Amino acid sequence: MPQLVDALCAQSGVLSEGWNTERRWYLETFDGRLAAAKQVLSVVKRPRLGTEIQLRTLAGETTEQLTSELAMPQFASQFRPGRMQLRLAQITLGRALLPRAVGQLKVLRCQCQDATGKLLAGLQLEVGRGRQPRVVLRVCPARGFERATQRVLRPFLALGLVVPLKADAAAPLLQHAGLARCAYTCKPLIRLRPQLAAAPAVAQVLSAYTHSLRANEGGIVADLDGEFLHDYRVVLRCLRAWLGDLKPCMAQPPLRALRAGLTTLNRLTGKLRDLDVLTRQLDAYLAQGDGMTPTIPLRERLATCRAQAHTELAAHLKSPVYRSFQRQWTGFLAALTAGKHPGRGSHLPIRDLVRRAIGKRRARVLAFDPALAQTNPSALHELRKNCKRLRYLLEGFALLFARGPLRLAVEELKNLQRTLGETWDLHVHLGLLTRLCAEVPGGAPLVVVLGARLCSLEAQQVVLVVAAIGHFRSPQAQRPYADLLARAA
Amino acid sequence: MMTFATYNLKGGVGKTAAAVNLSYLASLGGHKTLLWDLDPQGAASFYFRIEPTATKNSATLLERKRGLGPAVRGTNYPALEIIPADLGYRDMDLALGELRKPNERLGKLLAPLAADYDLAFIDCAPHLSLTSENVFDLAHWLLVPVIPTPLAVRAYTQLREFCERGKLAHKKLLPFFSMVDRRRQLHCKVVTQFAQEHPEVLHSFVPYTSQVEKMGEQRAPVQTFAPSSPGARAFVALWAAICARVGLPNGP
Numbered sequence: 127m128p129q130l131v132d133a134l135c136a137q138s139g140v141l142s143e144g145w146n147t148e149r150r151w152y153l154e155t156f157d158g159r160l161a162a163a164k165q166v167l168s169v170v171k172r173p174r175l176g177t178e179i180q181l182r183t184l185a186g187e188t189t190e191q192l193t194s195e196l197a198m199p200q201f202a203s204q205f206r207p208g209r210m211q212l213r214l215a216q217i218t219l220g221r222a223l224l225p226r227a228v229g230q231l232k233v234l235r236c237q238c239q240d241a242t243g244k245l246l247a248g249l250q251l252e253v254g255r256g257r258q259p260r261v262v263l264r265v266c267p268a269r270g271f272e273r274a275t276q277r278v279l280r281p282f283l284a285l286g287l288v289v290p291l292k293a294d295a296a297a298p299l300l301q302h303a304g305l306a307r308c309a310y311t312c313k314p315l316i317r318l319r320p321q322l323a324a325a326p327a328v329a330q331v332l333s334a335y336t337h338s339l340r341a342n343e344g345g346i347v348a349d350l351d352g353e354f355l356h357d358y359r360v361v362l363r364c365l366r367a368w369l370g371d372l373k374p375c376m377a378q379p380p381l382r383a384l385r386a387g388l389t390t391l392n393r394l395t396g397k398l399r400d401l402d403v404l405t406r407q408l409d410a411y412l413a414q415g416d417g418m419t420p421t422i423p424l425r426e427r428l429a430t431c432r433a434q435a436h437t438e439l440a441a442h443l444k445s446p447v448y449r450s451f452q453r454q455w456t457g458f459l460a461a462l463t464a465g466k467h468p469g470r471g472s473h474l475p476i477r478d479l480v481r482r483a484i485g486k487r488r489a490r491v492l493a494f495d496p497a498l499a500q501t502n503p504s505a506l507h508e509l510r511k512n513c514k515r516l517r518y519l520l521e522g523f524a525l526l527f528a529r530g531p532l533r534l535a536v537e538e539l540k541n542l543q544r545t546l547g548e549t550w551d552l553h554v555h556l557g558l559l560t561r562l563c564a565e566v567p568g569g570a571p572l573v574v575v576l577g578a579r580l581c582s583l584e585a586q587q588v589v590l591v592v593a594a595i596g597h598f599r600s601p602q603a604q605r606p607y608a609d610l611l612a613r614a615a
Numbered sequence: 616m617m618t619f620a621t622y623n624l625k626g627g628v629g630k631t632a633a634a635v636n637l638s639y640l641a642s643l644g645g646h647k648t649l650l651w652d653l654d655p656q657g658a659a660s661f662y663f664r665i666e667p668t669a670t671k672n673s674a675t676l677l678e679r680k681r682g683l684g685p686a687v688r689g690t691n692y693p694a695l696e697i698i699p700a701d702l703g704y705r706d707m708d709l710a711l712g713e714l715r716k717p718n719e720r721l722g723k724l725l726a727p728l729a730a731d732y733d734l735a736f737i738d739c740a741p742h743l744s745l746t747s748e749n750v751f752d753l754a755h756w757l758l759v760p761v762i763p764t765p766l767a768v769r770a771y772t773q774l775r776e777f778c779e780r781g782k783l784a785h786k787k788l789l790p791f792f793s794m795v796d797r798r799r800q801l802h803c804k805v806v807t808q809f810a811q812e813h814p815e816v817l818h819s820f821v822p823y824t825s826q827v828e829k830m831g832e833q834r835a836p837v838q839t840f841a842p843s844s845p846g847a848r849a850f851v852a853l854w855a856a857i858c859a860r861v862g863l864p865n866g867p
Contacts, residue, residue, distance in 0.1 A: 239691075269688055
């Protein structure tokens with residue numbers, strides 16, 4: 127790096143503004159909409175210089191900058207009205223912006239000028255923190271001066287001091303700048319020794335997932351983005367599933383009270399999530415209608431129900447009952463880690479216990495009779511739950527198994543699970559819409575139109591489910607499972 | 616994109632200085648700003664250390680299939696870009712006259728850039744022509760620097776009458792005094808009288824100072840090399856008055 131700094135400063139027409147330290151956050155939506163739109167959004171805080179928000183294209187073609195008083199924007203609407211707000215609103219479509227990586231950088235800013243003092247390019251040397259700090263030279267040519275900038279950079283390239291990044295994507299930038307990814311991930315991967323006793327190993331995984339659960343509470347209460355609730359529910363279902371699937375390593379008496387707490391949470395969050403998904407899907411369903419029946423009362427009723435469900439959930443999350451549940455849960459995890467109240471299988475190696483659980487769940491999935499798919503939605507729902515629980519075991523304890531077969535096993539399962547999920551959504555939405563339409567004046571014609579449409583969609587979907595079940599039962603799809611369990615053994 | 620044009624029928628009234636300094640201040644305020652140097656003299660481009668381009672003739676310029684995008688150049692200031700002057704502008708009126716709907720041509724050229732910028736400033740040449748009418752059509756506001764002398768006031772009155780006669784929105788006019796020397800009795804008298812007759816005049820004015828003249832030597836907006844000078848402070852106050860009048864947020 128000193129070589130590069132010397133070379134930069136020795137270059138005629140390069141003026142250095144000196145080193146500075148800045149803190150940088152990279153923001154992204156839950157579902158990676160910015161990355162999909164090939165944009166990188168970062169918030170840069172510089173001592174004395176204030177906050178700057180940058181929205182750049184991945185190819186580094188455009189740099190847009192905006193100083194702002196905002197501490198950390200969470201929505202496009204919180205940006206000052208203007209072009210950046212407009213562009214972000216188009217990209218994020220109401221999704222919350224979450225910090226995905228954060229770090230401190232030492233930055234040397236230089237201005238590369240020609241003989242008349244005209245700025246050709248802004249050069250920025252960024253040095254991350256850590257034992258082996260990576261260095262990124264960011265070159266931002268002034269518009270119309272790209273060729274002149276190339277001429278300035280040629281010596282650096284010739285000396286081998288600079289290696290061009292093929293694409294100015296966030297991932298290599300973060301890696302080179304040594305920025306740490308934010309701690310939050312919905313499904314944290316915990317490295318466990320396969321021979322570790324089951325009880326403390328399960329406690330580690332449950333603790334990590336509990337952290338993810340708590341990370342989403344604030345977002346749900348504030349009703350920032352539906353994805354907080356989605357992540358919360360994924361973690362909640364994982365915890366519930368593992369309390370059942372891995373119960374041999376846990377003492378039973380404390381489990382009963384905890385299960386009751388988790389069931390309450392599942393009921394409250396499920397109600398809100400169903401309404402969220404219906405809100406998202408409603409336009410698609412109504413697009414199939416006659417276009418004559420007024421839909422505003424239905425939409426209003428749906429919004430009211432959603433608001434009520436959210437109020438109920440938020441009140442629960444802020445209630446003493448929930449705090450008491452949290453205390454119980456923390457105590458349970460501490461006891462599990464310390465080996466208090468052991469279950470009959472606490473001494474088993476974690477890999478053996480998980481393997482048995484996977485074997486059982488897989489057997490239940492395979493035991494499903496496809497003939498029931500046409501006639502029994504509850505049976506399909508049970509199959510869906512079994513698939514989910516199997517996937518949670520595979521993903522939550524992924525590092526205990528060989529990567530290749532695990533990936534294939536999850537892929538096969540995902541296909542089936544997606545089809546089942548879509549079918550169940552239609553079933554739930556039909557029930558919800560029937561109830562909602564009954565509650566609004568003049569909703570009867572809508573029930574007829576939407577009911578017919580959803581029933582027809584459900585029938586089509588069931589055909590797909592039967593095909594997906596058939597595929598999942600095929601030897602080809604089952605091979606990764608056989609490999610997985612054999613290798614684990 | 617909100618578009619301002621600095622225009623006066625009379626030359627040497629400080630149009631270019633106003634365009635350069637106001638566009639710079641707008642960019643400092645967090646607005647992504649474009650300055651279009653429409654004067655073939657190229658003074659605004661010179662202030663930003665950019666050489667004017669030399670297209671063969673205006674017909675080529677007006678027929679740009681890719682719009683003005685490729686002509687845009689970055690300045691030394693982050694949120695400010697410029698379309699430099701072009702020698703081809705000298706016969707723009709002739710070229711415009713041969714086209715259909717000649718009054719809308721420049722607006723159509725600028726339109727594709729609207730998504731990229733918050734504000735645009737156009738520095739016009741001092742004449743009343745088809746080019747000027749294009750600018751009147753496309754600009755949301757016409758910033759008219761007026762020297763407090765009878766001739767300059769007459770030029771403003773002529774412009775106002777022209778706008779009213781031609782059904783161009785005279786409400787777009789934002790006159791302000793430029794190069795005011797408060798030691799001169801005539802200047803003081805004209806300023807008072809003009810303000811009474813034209814309530815649309817902005818109450819901030821630009822004094823006659825040597826620092827503004829030094830812009831040619833420094834080749835930069837006055838705020839960058841003499842930020843506390845009376846000239847620099849006057850432009851800051853003028854930009855604040857403009858923002859208040861047109862409803863723009865002033866400052867990041």
